[in-house]
Amino acid sequence: MIKCKILFILLFFIITTSCSNSSNNAFEDQSFAMGTIITQQIYGNDSKKVSDEVNTKIHELESIMTINAPGGEIDKLNNSAGDGSWNTLNKETIYVLKKAIKFSDLSEGAFDITIGPLVKKWNISAENPQVPNDSEVKSLINLTNYKDILIDEQNLQARLARKGQIVDLGGIAKGYAADQAISIYKKHGITSAYINLGGNVSVLGGKPDGSPWIVGIQNPRQPIGRYIGTLKIRDKTIVTSGDYERYFIKDNIRYHHILNPKTGYPADSGLISTTIITGLSVDADALSTATFVLGLDKGRKLVEGIEGVEAIFVTTNKEIFITSGLKNIFTFDDESKEFKYVKER
Numbered sequence: 648m649i650k651c652k653i654l655f656i657l658l659f660f661i662i663t664t665s666c667s668n669s670s671n672n673a674f675e676d677q678s679f680a681m682g683t684i685i686t687q688q689i690y691g692n693d694s695k696k697v698s699d700e701v702n703t704k705i706h707e708l709e710s711i712m713t714i715n716a717p718g719g720e721i722d723k724l725n726n727s728a729g730d731g732s733w734n735t736l737n738k739e740t741i742y743v744l745k746k747a748i749k750f751s752d753l754s755e756g757a758f759d760i761t762i763g764p765l766v767k768k769w770n771i772s773a774e775n776p777q778v779p780n781d782s783e784v785k786s787l788i789n790l791t792n793y794k795d796i797l798i799d800e801q802n803l804q805a806r807l808a809r810k811g812q813i814v815d816l817g818g819i820a821k822g823y824a825a826d827q828a829i830s831i832y833k834k835h836g837i838t839s840a841y842i843n844l845g846g847n848v849s850v851l852g853g854k855p856d857g858s859p860w861i862v863g864i865q866n867p868r869q870p871i872g873r874y875i876g877t878l879k880i881r882d883k884t885i886v887t888s889g890d891y892e893r894y895f896i897k898d899n900i901r902y903h904h905i906l907n908p909k910t911g912y913p914a915d916s917g918l919i920s921t922t923i924i925t926g927l928s929v930d931a932d933a934l935s936t937a938t939f940v941l942g943l944d945k946g947r948k949l950v951e952g953i954e955g956v957e958a959i960f961v962t963t964n965k966e967i968f969i970t971s972g973l974k975n976i977f978t979f980d981d982e983s984k985e986f987k988y989v990k991e992r
């Protein structure tokens with residue numbers, strides 16, 4: 648499990664140039680939360696204090712949003728599923744629930760945080776994960792329906808309509824946490840920082856020398872640290888979802904952790920990874936999971952319909968497609984020579 652998480656951190660990595668001069672040295676911090684390693688690189692005064700504040704915030708968010716620990720807000724919501732009672736939740740939880748519902752609507756249910764019962768049944772992160780019984784999978788599909796998340800925004804309350812329903816924020820919470828980290832950097836007057844929460848990268852500003860951050864995109868079929876290209880970014884987030892993050896192979900079939908709510912099985916839409924580039928990481932996180940489920944054509948259409956969102960799609964045919972806004976900032980660089988960069992369709 649831990650080994651698996653260590654891989655996460657390397658899904659993205661900054662390609663550091665060794666030219667940073669001493670006054671521009673970054674403060675670097677590494678910690679563990681939300682089931683993953685978190686790396687921060689901060690330039691400026693009081694960087695240690697700022698990184699500590701970010702870590703504290705992320706731990707707080709983890710405890711309220713996880714489904715794995717009792718006593719959190721999502722735990723409260725799940726435990727009362729179907730009993731008709733409203734749960735008073737904090738503003739941040741309501742915000743994330745509302746974001747999740749928004750992207751469920753936009754993706755016509757490809758993204759759906761009520762996927763919890765199916766995630767539990769598949770239990771991909773277990774020591775010896777097994778393919779569940781087909782009829783059990785089919786019976787749980789019925790419990791997955793984001794329209795059953797009822798929210799009374801004015802009173803900051805929510806409830807789940809039916810007994811047995813489970814909200815799982817695994818596909819969106821890290822994005823929200825990354826956004827909160829950027830807010831904390833800004834609050835302290837930091838103008839240059841990078842944070843990576845297990846594949847959710849967000850950068851504030853550019854590098855101190857004025858150049859953009861250069862972030863490598865993991866080659867989904869090569870060892871960690873090999874990439875298919877790089878992106879030059881400032882003030883953006885980059886979030887990838889892929890079939891290579893958490894999976895097991897049985898009878899030559901790869902069973903991974905992103906489920907198609909319509910089938911109950913790992914999404915099988917012809918993609919091996921999707922990467923979203925936009926301003927808010929909470930949006931990018933939901934959209935990377937959603938587009939992975941939707942596949943190239945529908946995923947691309949979804950992304951192109953939302954202002955300020957760009958994407959990279961890697962298909963099972965080993966082709967790479969990017970949306971038009973990335974033309975000048977994406978550099979294709981596949982040492983493995985396994986992938987083909989398709990410039991125009």
Ligand code: ADP
Nearest residue numbers: 757758759760762815817818888904905906936
């Ligand atoms: P990761 O968190 O591993 O970087 P994702 O953001 O794509 O990857 O989220 C995958 C997680 O989201 C799963 O582990 C599960 O908890 C949850 N999930 C799986 N399928 C869906 C789905 N269709 N919609 C929303 N959440 C999902």
Ligand code: MG
Nearest residue numbers: 818932933936
């Ligand atoms: Mg996601």
